[in-house]
Amino acid sequence: MKFNIIKKNFLEGLNTVSKIIVQNTVNESQKGIKIELYKDKMILKGSDSMVFMEYSLAAFDEDKEIITIIEEGQAVVPTNYFLDIIRKAPTEIIEIESNNQTIKIKSGKSEFNIQGYDIDEYPDFPIIDKSNKFNMNTKVFNDIIRETLFCTAVNDQRPILEGVNVILENKFLTATSTDSHRLSKRRLLLENIDESQNFNIIIPRKSLQSIQKIIENTDEDLEIYYEENRIVFVYRNIIYSAILISGKYPNTEKLVPSIFECTVVANSKEMYYAVDRVALVSKDEKNDIVKLAINDGIVNLYAYSKELGTAEEEFFAETYNEEGKFEIAVSAKFLKEAISAINSENVIVKFSGELTAFIIQPSDYHRDIIEVLLPVRTY
Amino acid sequence: MKFNIIKKNFLEGLNTVSKIIVQNTVNESQKGIKIELYKDKMILKGSDSMVFMEYSLAAFDEDKEIITIIEEGQAVVPTNYFLDIIRKAPTEIIEIESNNQTIKIKSGKSEFNIQGYDIDEYPDFPIIDKSNKFNMNTKVFNDIIRETLFCTAVNDQRPILEGVNVILENKFLTATSTDSHRLSKRRLLLENIDESQNFNIIIPRKSLQSIQKIIENTDEDLEIYYEENRIVFVYRNIIYSAILISGKYPNTEKLVPSIFECTVVANSKEMYYAVDRVALVSKDEKNDIVKLAINDGIVNLYAYSKELGTAEEEFFAETYNEEGKFEIAVSAKFLKEAISAINSENVIVKFSGELTAFIIQPSDYHRDIIEVLLPVRTY
Numbered sequence: 001m002k003f004n005i006i007k008k009n010f011l012e013g014l015n016t017v018s019k020i021i022v023q024n025t026v027n028e029s030q031k032g033i034k035i036e037l038y039k040d041k042m043i044l045k046g047s048d049s050m051v052f053m054e055y056s057l058a059a060f061d062e063d064k065e066i067i068t069i070i071e072e073g074q075a076v077v078p079t080n081y082f083l084d085i086i087r088k089a090p091t092e093i094i095e096i097e098s099n100n101q102t103i104k105i106k107s108g109k110s111e112f113n114i115q116g117y118d119i120d121e122y123p124d125f126p127i128i129d130k131s132n133k134f135n136m137n138t139k140v141f142n143d144i145i146r147e148t149l150f151c152t153a154v155n156d157q158r159p160i161l162e163g164v165n166v167i168l169e170n171k172f173l174t175a176t177s178t179d180s181h182r183l184s185k186r187r188l189l190l191e192n193i194d195e196s197q198n199f200n201i202i203i204p205r206k207s208l209q210s211i212q213k214i215i216e217n218t219d220e221d222l223e224i225y226y227e228e229n230r231i232v233f234v235y236r237n238i239i240y241s242a243i244l245i246s247g248k249y250p251n252t253e254k255l256v257p258s259i260f261e262c263t264v265v266a267n268s269k270e271m272y273y274a275v276d277r278v279a280l281v282s283k284d285e286k287n288d289i290v291k292l293a294i295n296d297g298i299v300n301l302y303a304y305s306k307e308l309g310t311a312e313e314e315f316f317a318e319t320y321n322e323e324g325k326f327e328i329a330v331s332a333k334f335l336k337e338a339i340s341a342i343n344s345e346n347v348i349v350k351f352s353g354e355l356t357a358f359i360i361q362p363s364d365y366h367r368d369i370i371e372v373l374l375p376v377r378t379y
Numbered sequence: 380m381k382f383n384i385i386k387k388n389f390l391e392g393l394n395t396v397s398k399i400i401v402q403n404t405v406n407e408s409q410k411g412i413k414i415e416l417y418k419d420k421m422i423l424k425g426s427d428s429m430v431f432m433e434y435s436l437a438a439f440d441e442d443k444e445i446i447t448i449i450e451e452g453q454a455v456v457p458t459n460y461f462l463d464i465i466r467k468a469p470t471e472i473i474e475i476e477s478n479n480q481t482i483k484i485k486s487g488k489s490e491f492n493i494q495g496y497d498i499d500e501y502p503d504f505p506i507i508d509k510s511n512k513f514n515m516n517t518k519v520f521n522d523i524i525r526e527t528l529f530c531t532a533v534n535d536q537r538p539i540l541e542g543v544n545v546i547l548e549n550k551f552l553t554a555t556s557t558d559s560h561r562l563s564k565r566r567l568l569l570e571n572i573d574e575s576q577n578f579n580i581i582i583p584r585k586s587l588q589s590i591q592k593i594i595e596n597t598d599e600d601l602e603i604y605y606e607e608n609r610i611v612f613v614y615r616n617i618i619y620s621a622i623l624i625s626g627k628y629p630n631t632e633k634l635v636p637s638i639f640e641c642t643v644v645a646n647s648k649e650m651y652y653a654v655d656r657v658a659l660v661s662k663d664e665k666n667d668i669v670k671l672a673i674n675d676g677i678v679n680l681y682a683y684s685k686e687l688g689t690a691e692e693e694f695f696a697e698t699y700n701e702e703g704k705f706e707i708a709v710s711a712k713f714l715k716e717a718i719s720a721i722n723s724e725n726v727i728v729k730f731s732g733e734l735t736a737f738i739i740q741p742s743d744y745h746r747d748i749i750e751v752l753l754p755v756r757t758y
Binding site: 102112277309312313 | 457460463467468487488490492493494652657687689690691692693725
């Protein structure tokens with residue numbers, strides 16, 4: 001393999017692929033980035049066994065030559081070390097040549113001869129089945145990730161809770177996550193989809209984090225292919241495929257209460273910051289509990305820590321509570337994260353009882369999103 | 380103690396003082412910031428036993444009332460927790476009231492009642508002897524710190540090496556640091572000082588780091604008072620005093636070579652980045668060694684690692700070497716830090732032998748600074 005390449009373009013590809021590579025893998029060569037050089041393009045590959053990423057770079061971008069391909073071939077380069085060398089290369093054009101497992105990198109008067117990994121040990125990449133497909137805007141998909149990822153379980157005994165359940169049914173896409181203390185559910189209608197397209201999959205948290213890094217701050221088209229045990233995202237010149245979590249996601253419909261005894265409509269920011277301040281007292285405690293007392297147009301917040309002292313807050317809100325004062329104790333962290341996920345000017349909080357789950361929704365119903373939280377049973 | 384204060388001004392003082400406070404101290408109340416409220420000002424105090432900081436805040440800044448003093452008094456507040464409360468306070472004016480060890484903080488509808496520390500346990504601050512004094516520009520003093528701090532020893536068996544030796548003699552100030560592998564020495568003439576003023580002190584690294592944080596990016600006047608076991612800096616409304624390291628600093632004059640067999644004048648940036656790149660290969664090794672070969676107008680650099688491979692660089696420089704090729708092995712980290720400390724367009728590197736100390740100086744002699752490095756004896 002032998003080629004010259006423009007540093008900037010090479011670096012962008014290496015940076016993108018490097019983000020998904022882990023160094024604590026059993027297969028040595030999987031610690032590296034695989035460079036495949038063909039007669040008119042380069043493909044950079046990276047994998048952590050569960051996810052596979054391919055980054056294509058054409059030799060020519062319109063009329064400009066990005067890669068001068070001198071000899072086709074392949075190499076697997078040590079990720080971080082190779083990236084450092086390219087990043088610090090002093091010239092715009094970098095010359096790369098590989099011979100067996102030795103890779104020569106030249107940039108001006110700077111020359112490195114480094115050890116690559118064994119190409120034969122590098123894992124095969126999956127062949128993608130393109131029969132089931134739909135498109136989505138990256139911004140919309142990024143929102144769905146933002147709204148659900150934070151509610152996935154971490155190190156749970158049930159691995160299915162460590163992903164987001166995504167269901168496509170009757171043109172509606174529903175994304176649900178729960179860590180069994182709270183739940184987040186976002187629904188949206190996909191206009192341009194065939195009614196016969198249906199699936200029910202669980203996408204691992206880690207894969208969603210990776211795809212989030214790739215599409216963040218973009219507003220473009222994302223192609224999504226789904227197979228029984230795999231989901232594939234195609235964004236620009238990047239192919240990203242992830243193995244799905246197998247198993248049956250629990251039915252979460254029954255966790256959403258439908259009868260309410262107290263409702264609050266509050267300004268999101270005001271409520272968020274009030275909880276945030278009061279929680280200063282309780283944040284070091286195990287459960288970081290905040291107590292809410294709802295009373296005729298006023299919400300009072302209390303927190304207490306044996307070591308630090310007490311905190312009180314009060315803010316005005318529309319309250320609907322026929323039975324008089326309503327009190328509930330909640331996790332400040334969960335409450336803050338739910339308000340953030342809702343991301344609207346005002347939130348509706350509907351309580352069904354002092355010891356039962358309650359819901360949070362945007363007051364304008366602009367997006368079909370619902371947060372369910374369990375109260376804390378002791379204060 | 381009872382007062383109202385403008386959040387912004389209070390926060391600035393608390394932030395400044397909090398930087399020097401450590402939480403792993405034996406005296407509980409020393410973990411806090413002491414607030415002393417007098418009839419026309421507030422003094423915030425912080426200490427880590429070795430250093431003492433006082434931050435004064437007048438009740439009025441010209442005509443504007445910063446603090447409304449309702450009742451004089453004192454309190455010691457828990458540093459991080461109190462800072463968080465003030466930082467997140469929703470209103471511009473914050474009301475504080477202390478009663479025994481309980482401190483009430485009110486900001487709008489937000490109210491905290493927290494536990495302070497025992498005032499009686501708070502350490503006394505030293506009384507400053509103002510008989511010996513000189514002034515220095517903060518920018519100049521910051522340069523001296525930058526040029527010497529990095530060469531102080533860390534966790535050395537000889538605590539005196541963990542500070543910077545500062546000598547004032549015949550109007551010349553000399554700052555020296557060494558970790559016994561290398562040495563940095565900066566000298567400058569103090570024009571406006573009495574010739575009879577002399578001292579020879581060792582300022583602890585940690586104190587210099589603290590003072591660096593206070594004066595960074597400023598260009599003002601710094602008053603310096605020195606006593607036998609203490610140095611005091613007065614900058615604006617801040618008094619900062621540090622206990623000196625006692626003992627006799629080693630005579631470092633004899634470590635600076637004076638006979639040279641090879642000299643190189645190189646562009647600082649070019650040399651720095653060449654060393655930086657080559658060191659990519661060796662940086663994970665224990666000694667991160669780079670080999671320099673100087674040969675008639677060219678400097679070649681080499682590095683090698685059993686695991687990673689080899690790196691080579693070459694750059695042009697003025698070389699003065701009558702005996703032909705000169706080779707030496709050095710620590711890349713130390714070489715880079717020395718070039719950075721010199722901070723001039725070109726550096727002169729003077730070698731006295733392949734196994735003896737060498738020096739680095741600015742080529743323009745604009746500042747009187749010299750770096751001494753020991754070569755690495757094996758390659």
